[in-house]
Amino acid sequence: MQQAHRAGNLKQSNKSHKSRHRSKRGIAAAVKGKVNVKEFVRRNRHVLKKEERRHQALQIRKNKREESMNKKRALGGTRFPPFLVCVVPLNRQLDVNSALAILKSCSEGAVATESPNGILHIALPNFKQRFSFISPEVDNDFSLLDALKVADTALFISSALDEPVDEWGEKVLALAMAQGMPTPVVVAMDIEGVHPKKRTTEKQNVQKLISKWLPEEKVMQLDKNSDGLNLFRRIGNQKRNVIHHREKRPYMLAEEVEYVPESDGKGTLKVSGYLRGMPLNVNGLVHITGLGDFQMSRIDGLEDPHPLTLGKETGKSDTMEAEVIKVSVLQKADPAKQESLVSENVPDLMDAEQTWPTNQEIEQANIEKVPKGWSDYQAAWIVESDAEDNSEYESGSDAEDDEQFMSLMESEVGPTDEKYDDTVDAFEEHEVLKKLAAAREDQLYPDEVDTPQYGFYITIHIKDVRQDLWQAFHASNGTAPLSLFGLLPHEQKMSVMNVALKRTGVSDEPIRSKDRLVFQVGYRRFIVNPIFSQHTNGSKHKLKSQDTVLLNLYKRIYPKWNYENCIVTDRDGKEGKDVAMD
Template sequence: MAIEKGIAHRAGAFKQSNKEHKHGRHRSKGSISVTTKGKVSVKNISKRNKRELNREQRRNQSVQIRQNKRDEVLAKKRSLGGMEFAPFLICVVPLNKDIDPNTALTLLCQCDEEAIVSRTTTGVTNISMPRFKQRFQFVVQDKDHDFAVLDTLKVADTVLFLLSAATGIEDREAVVDDWGNSILSTSFAQGLPTPLVVVTDLESIVPKKRNEIKQDIQKIVNKWLPNEKILVLDKNVDGVNVLRKIGNQKQKSVLYRDHRPHLFGEEIEYVPDSEGTLGTLKITGYLRGTALSVNQLVHIPGLGDFQLSQIDAPNDPHKFDKSKDKNLDSENQAVIRVLERCDPTKQESLDSENIPNPMDAEQTWPTEEEMETAEKEQKLKKVKKVPKGWSDYQAAWIPDEDAEFVLDESEEENDEDEFMDAMSEEQSDEEDNYKDSDTVAESEVAVNDDKYDKDLDIHAEKQALEKLKAAKSDRDFPDEIDTPLDTPASVRFQKYRGLESFRTSPWDPKENLPSDYARIFEFQNFYRTKKRVLKEQEDKDGALPGWFLTVHVKGVSQLLWTNFQETKAPITLIGMFPYEHKMSVMNVVLRRTHNYNLPIKSKERLVFQCGYRRFIVNPIFSSHTNGRKHKFERYFQPESTSVATFYAPIQFPPAPVLCYKEVNNKLVLIGTGSLLSCNPDRLVVKRIVLSGYPFKIHKKSAVIRFMFFNRNDIVYFKPVKLRTRMGRTGHIKEPLGTHGHMKCIFDGHLNSQDTVMLNLYKRVFPKWTYEDLIVSCVKDSMEN
């Protein structure tokens, strides 16, 4: 076809445009628009719908955002300790038992002539400073009651650590004694509020040595608080500086405390009911944290969980007017306003456990034919015992040569079987020799050592030695046990199963659950529920933080309150989230401390402080690893990290965890950590290892002995894979003879010094031993 003269060809929309060479030169907007030929990306089209700001408008927008954030921070800082908000709550803690904190508190009360000082019946000292327009509350707890100090630190805004320069003249390390070190370690593990370190008695030192002693004390403080500068408290001017520092320093955030409403009791009143043994406890103080609703549950350490009946708003007795220089409510303090009364339809229940219905598992009533068949099966003589609650998968491990299955009456194995250790004759002889030498030593004791022997518990010493031996054996030969000679291995280990791979083999978390699992509560998505609960707490209606309130706690036992008063412990009220009164399976991560060097056995009685709650349980320990299955640990070894699992009320993380053990009638801190999850489906799998030794080796084939002692056990465990210490894998081919020898095939040449192992697994569960640490236990710890 001929092209007409004077008409040029124009490329269409689908003309191919090749990529240009990257010459490295900058392209202008005009060249880019020419290249694109009017084509616009989808991102640019979407941006056109938004308002486009020029450079000046963007600058103004960033300035406004920055100014709003600054104003928010300043408003929050100015509200702390102000006239319309709660005063600073300071807990005075000496780091040496020889220091009297009341001396320093007296100096703080007398440092300003215009200060208004008052004391409550519970020992709270209120200081109002007109010159700073701030208010302060100081609390001093008994040094012999560690739990009282910890409970006060849970709700305090600032902790004032006291040091004395006079105690460090001869020995600088004596400035902080053992009690001070323990308080520091526990308070750090629990969640330390805003710290402030003050040194007293510096004026009693020779002027030439004051600066040197102060520098030495600063070095000691830097080990615990590297960014904290110490202050001196010897004069009135020093007291004013300390109060100014408390009012101006940046407050440290403690998440598990700030997310919940909390109140420190300044005035306490108990009103018994007209009938019955219960009463109402009225707690008056300043609300801190978040809003408190009358329909939510509250927790009082040492007393337990309770419901509220109403919340009152009395006039603030510590409020003052700077112009008049007196209290505003001095003439009219009896006015009380009722803020909120409880609504029984909206109030949370105190039911902590689910009540299972035993008829839920029943489907239909058996027919006559089924009952006759069951009677005939019961008359059969040939039976095979199986553990109670076994599934079809587990029952398949036992060969059923036309045998019927019956339930085993024993639900759990004996504790001796649970923690069975391989002990040779030499070890038993060593124990006998130890006992003989012990008796000889007792006969040769000198008269001067009688007093020492009276204080020494020989039985406890022997138990500690046995525990050390068992823990050492478990550490050197983990999970290895001896196959019993008098009991078939197929019966002794019938609750165990073999796994192709511990990491990838499937295990149903809902299989063969104990009856206690019917009493607990479980979340479909725990972290999504936590996010929703925290969001609801921020938008909750009720008494706002900073208000002076009187909270009516109903249902407090009169006997419980009488015993609690004898302990002289502080009253701290903490608001609980929804579901935090329900029981579930809790998992906490623990790290061993250096206070206790002996191993801790699983299912041993321990005292836990998880967040605001304190209780007694018998946990089981497991490895802190990724994956769905976690190996059970018989001992919580020193200098190790493990996960403790137990039944306890639900809590939402973050929550610090402290673990104590009772040693010689005293509680010793053995571990610290944090709350991991609330997950009943966490698989804690116990492993046992049966070991055998090569007898004859021919290339990849070998005869193994001492793993089993009869032919039936070899046939029973034939499907389980074998492993060796040197990394070989294999399987049982056939039994040889009737005394436990078996022919095995491996993936390589077997070493004569190698050990053949067979791994078996079963899931373990904690025992329901939860017990609230309330008045009786706190009273015992104080007496000790």
């Protein structure tokens, strides 16, 4: 009888043919009538046709455009702070009040109010936007810089009758560009006072002068009410420049400032205004330009004193002015979580020294953990690791297990209906239900907390402000705007850095080494005595008594720098010593 051949264990197994696509016969042989469950349950994906893909892209583009337009239209509205405009004249003799008078009366429904610090607020119900105008003092460089660092728009005003840009105007433009230019808008006044045949020529002359500093800006006219409406429309709809040192921090321009002295020579400084930028944490630190770093005690939320009224009533009545402003406490500082004001590291000279242990430390080191009921003879035979294991075992006693068991049994069974009133306190149960409901609401809506957000009108209570320091600051900066910035973690620390500076070309006046200079960097302003040295690529630098074109500065500074915006002047604020970061 013939037997079929059976392959042994050493039979050669060839590799299968590498092919991406199998034939129908191969698929049928592999499946043999079976259907994969995943493939059967999964829904077939609809393949879009060319016209459908085009329609989908059109819808996505339309939604993004609508979202962008809604965000732009909401700026300056009821839930957002008003547009902050810094009005700067380009001629020392030009009065900006005439321009503000045109802006007040350009619209019939415009509502104009003024804050105690002199900030003009104009609400336009037709545009559904609000605008705030601040006019810094002329010939005060620090006042101008403090106003520009928090402003959304810089409104430069020139005149066609006088010199459009004089020496003061050139200095203003140089300082604004060195610190960080907000969104600029340039207007020319008094064009209507020029002969009609020369108006176009005068406007072109102003445009040529402005193009040297701002080549992309087009000069607007401001003489009539229609010009004022065009200016409001331009400010409200234009794209704003990004200033990086304030995009990551909360900041605020003070609308009201009040100092409350205390008995220990210190006091509380209350600063009210619209919060801009990022949310503010009460446990962090704030920096007041020219005053220093401080801690906060609490943050209060107030009603908007300059609301945007969209109805028929365009102004506040006399009865509303007599009402008491509602104040709600948003946050209170926690001393355990509050940032420290320590800025310098005080080294401990004995930190690295090896000292002899004290008697208490020796006694604690000699204490041995012995199980309960063991004698000294038994404890002598226990290894240290075994003793730790036994102590861990005895930590959980039988009584604790019994208590846990009894608590489980009681919680599972629960009280009966007859004993419910005797064992359960109705008031305590109601309070527990309230806590559970609040915890549930916090879990469902974690973002809805009373945290000072962008656009809130708040009052910040700054604690431990020295009276002599505040009196000196207020005496020297009485009319200057007060700006406040929130600090990032560890930003109050001091450091030592080498910084390369170069001149802007405004002046060639020499600066001696160790001269007292005022540095304006981002939101900070501080005084240092820098040491100039030769700028080289090596690790060693030659000391120089005076700077020429490039200088290397070695001093103690804050590590959080805005490397694009630095202004250096002398102690008296004289011009001619402005430099920029390289």
